[in-house]
Amino acid sequence: MKLLETSVRASEGIAVGRAFVVNRCTASDSYQKGTVEQEHTRFAQALTLSREQIEPLATDSDIFAAHLEIVDDPMLSDAVTAHIDEDMSALEAVATASEELVAMFEAIDDEYLAARAADVKDIFARIAANLTGGVKNPFEGVAEGDIIVDSELYPSDMALLDFTKIRGFVTAEGSATSHVCIVARNLSVPAVVGLKGVLEQVKSGDSLIVDGSEGRVVVDPDIATLDEYRVRELNYKALQAEQKQSATTEIFRNGERIYVFANAGSVEDVERAMAAGADGIGLFRSEFLYMQSATEPTEQQQYEAYAAAARACNGKPLIIRTLDIGGDKAVPYLGFAKEENPFLGWRAIRVCLECREMFCRQLRAILRASAEGDVRVMFPMVVELEELETAKNLLEQCKQELDNQGIAYNRNIKVGVMIETPAAVLIADILAANCDFFSIGTNDLVQYVMAADRANAKVSNLYNPYSKAVLRAIEMVIFAADRAGIECGMCGELASDSEATELLLGMHLREYSVNIGAVGKIKYELNKITN
Numbered sequence: 001m002k003l004l005e006t007s008v009r010a011s012e013g014i015a016v017g018r019a020f021v022v023n024r025c026t027a028s029d030s031y032q033k034g035t036v037e038q039e040h041t042r043f044a045q046a047l048t049l050s051r052e053q054i055e056p057l058a059t060d061s062d063i064f065a066a067h068l069e070i071v072d073d074p075m076l077s078d079a080v081t082a083h084i085d086e087d088m089s090a091l092e093a094v095a096t097a098s099e100e101l102v103a104m105f106e107a108i109d110d111e112y113l114a115a116r117a118a119d120v121k122d123i124f125a126r127i128a129a130n131l132t133g134g135v136k137n138p139f140e141g142v143a144e145g146d147i148i149v150d151s152e153l154y155p156s157d158m159a160l161l162d163f164t165k166i167r168g169f170v171t172a173e174g175s176a177t178s179h180v181c182i183v184a185r186n187l188s189v190p191a192v193v194g195l196k197g198v199l200e201q202v203k204s205g206d207s208l209i210v211d212g213s214e215g216r217v218v219v220d221p222d223i224a225t226l227d228e229y230r231v232r233e234l235n236y237k238a239l240q241a242e243q244k245q246s247a248t249t250e251i252f253r254n255g256e257r258i259y260v261f262a263n264a265g266s267v268e269d270v271e272r273a274m275a276a277g278a279d280g281i282g283l284f285r286s287e288f289l290y291m292q293s294a295t296e297p298t299e300q301q302q303y304e305a306y307a308a309a310a311r312a313c314n315g316k317p318l319i320i321r322t323l324d325i326g327g328d329k330a331v332p333y334l335g336f337a338k339e340e341n342p343f344l345g346w347r348a349i350r351v352c353l354e355c356r357e358m359f360c361r362q363l364r365a366i367l368r369a370s371a372e373g374d375v376r377v378m379f380p381m382v383v384e385l386e387e388l389e390t391a392k393n394l395l396e397q398c399k400q401e402l403d404n405q406g407i408a409y410n411r412n413i414k415v416g417v418m419i420e421t422p423a424a425v426l427i428a429d430i431l432a433a434n435c436d437f438f439s440i441g442t443n444d445l446v447q448y449v450m451a452a453d454r455a456n457a458k459v460s461n462l463y464n465p466y467s468k469a470v471l472r473a474i475e476m477v478i479f480a481a482d483r484a485g486i487e488c489g490m491c492g493e494l495a496s497d498s499e500a501t502e503l504l505l506g507m508h509l510r511e512y513s514v515n516i517g518a519v520g521k522i523k524y525e526l527n528k529i530t531n
Contacts, residue, residue: 002219006195008174010181011517013190013240014233015147015168015210016226019202019219022138022150031132033089043080043090046130047071050123053130063119063155070123076101091131098124116291118178122154142166147208151199153180163187168210170217172198184212185517188240192217243520246527247277253505253530260523261317261513263491267305270312273516277523280317280374282439282513283491284309286362287324296358302365310373317374319439319513320366321418322391323359324348324380343444343453348381353390363398370410378416378439383423385430392434418491420444425473432484439513440477442492446470465494475507482508489513501525 033039051071057064070076079101083093098121105117129136137160142148144165152173158180166189169180174193184191190212202208202219209218209229213236218225251258261282262273270281289297289305297305310318325347352359369375379391392415402409417424417431420441424431432438442465447453449470452462464470474490481488489511494500496514498521504512505526514522 001222001225002201004195004198004201004217004219006192006215008192008194008215010174010178010193010212010215011169011184011189011191012213012236013168013188013210014213014229014236015190015208016229016233017145017147017167017208017210018143019149019170019204019206019208020139020142020146021199021202021204022148024138024150031089031091033092036084036087039084039088039090039093040081042131043077043084043093043127046090046094046127047077049130050126053126057159063159066119067123067126067156070119076120076123091128094124094128094131098128119155121152122156125154126156147210149198149202149204149208153178158183163189168208168212169193170195170198170202170208170210172196182517185515188517240520243524244277246524247520249523249527250279251523251526251530256510258505258526258530259489259511260519260526261319261489261491261511262516262519263513264309264516267308267312269516270309270318273519274312274314274316276516276519278316278516278519280313280319281309282317282319282489282511283378284318284320285324286320286322290323290325296361299361299365302362303368306366306369306375307372310369310375313373315373317376319376319378319416319437320369321378321380322349322366323352323362325351343447349379349387349391350381352379353387353394356394360394360398363395364402367395367398367402367409367413368407370413371408375410376414376416376437378418378437380418380441381420381444382417382431383421385427385434388417388431388434416487419477420492421448422473425449425476428477428480429483432480432486435486437487437489438477438481439511440474440488440490440492442470442474442490442494445473445492446494449473465492465497465500471503474504474509478507478509487511496522498522498525502529505529 034042051068054064054068054071058068079097080093083096084090088096101120102117105120139160142162142165145167146165147168147170148166149170152171153169168189169184169191171180171193172195174180178193181191181193190210192210192212192215195217198217207220209221209225221229259279261280262276262278263283264270264273264281265285265288273281289302306320366375366377377395379388382388395415399409399411414436416437416439417435418439418441419425419428421444446463446465450462450464450467452459478488488509490504490509491513495512496518501522512522
């Protein structure tokens with residue numbers, strides 16, 4: 001019996017089954033480099049073949065629809081052809097361009113957008129496979145009760161797998177925000193990722209226990225361990241059933257309604273959130289429209305996406321965060337200069353207030369969508385009252401433009417501020433007097449309060465949402481909102497942490513915007529506390 005562990009918490013639950021180790025062997029060793037012209041031709045043919053493979057799949061799959069957009073993005077082909085011109089083989093150029101673009105996405109300080117790195121890596125893997133002999137289905141032979149073991153799983157793999165057979169996932173690479181983890185959590189499939197050395201420790205057919213709650217994999221367990229984990233598995237499934245039942249309930253404390261919203265990055269996410277029992281969408285990341293396009297999305301394209309999201313909410317709130325890009329969230333077609341310290345640079349509301357025509361196109365789209373439901377607008381990274389006032393003035397100008405055109409919208413649309421900096425905390429009382437609601441973004445707030453980059457392992461001990469300084473900042477914001485009589489929610493990772501639920505409730509937090517997979521869990525915790 002061998003015990004393997006990781007600190008990454010991917011997808012909770014217990015699974016007992018057989019290992020199916022994925023074989024992704026390619027013929028790359030036999031690849032022979034040709035002339036520059038030949039390598040350009042090879043790449044063009046592989047790109048065309050990849051497009052032809054994806055097109056029929058894109059009709060019924062959001063994953064492949066997104067992949068089709070990436071394949072057609074000039075940024076991808078330009079990156080590869082530039083390296084071929086540097087006398088690389090097409091295969092080398094694809095690998096190099098993949099590393100560069102994946103690194104760009106992984107550096108983004110946003111869970112949804114950083115996860116898009118997996119889509120980019122997936123596309124490049126397909127192109128590379130087509131350069132070396134074609135794409136094969138690596139999951140042929142998967143049987144009932146198997147646990148998938150691989151170095152890494154790609155978004156397109158999810159479309160090839162039969163989830164009625166699969167008990168769990170184990171990967172050597174990946175993070176809690178990777179696509180496989182998102183899918184696993186949504187489907188309640190246990191997963192352990194980032195388990196270094198697992199491919200050297202496990203072979204197909206081995207008996208495995210996957211403990212997604214603890215980040216643990218047991219290889220060839222003895223009888224006593226198997227019995228223990230089978231009991232745990234039954235207990236966890238019973239808990240899941242209770243949590244699922246809690247997701248449909250309304251929660252009150254002292255006569256006040258407590259809401260559990262969900263975070264979303266697409267219309268499909270909104271639909272999943274509603275099916276999971278969310279009371280609305282507390283954070284709709286509008287960046288996905290910009291990051292998945294080769295050019296700035298038009299006002300009409302944005303309106304259609306926001307309106308579809310509003311309709312999917314069925315009258316429940318939809319809080320749209322205005323464009324939060326710049327610095328660490330680069331959009332190539334906007335031509336932003338590289339910054340030495342992007343977290344303290346030109347981003348979010350700072351970009352929008354300077355690029356006003358682009359900002360107003362988004363504001364008009366949001367206003368038009370407000371005719372379709374309870375749409376609200378939220379400005380990110382506000383550090384001064386003047387920023388909020390300017391943004392509100394631009395919103396009023398957009399209202400006037402729509403009035404002149406006779407276009408319907410909600411004249412009383414609610415306006416909120418995302419509190420994610422110490423500056424915003426210190427002037428929370430002033431901001432509260434000039435907006436309708438707050439949403440505390442703890443992911444950024446923690447790193448700014450503690451002066452600790454959350455992506456830097458050397459200071460990970462300082463990136464602590466439970467530190468006294470962070471908790472005091474949260475309490476100050478909630479208190480300021482209460483005194484002003486406005487709503488206050490939280491949309492950072494801390495809201496999804498069930499261990500923090502009672503503490504936050506004690507601070508008078510009444511709105512939790514959580515990961516879709518955490519809706520039932522947080523409602524279950526709130527029900528326990530309030531009943």
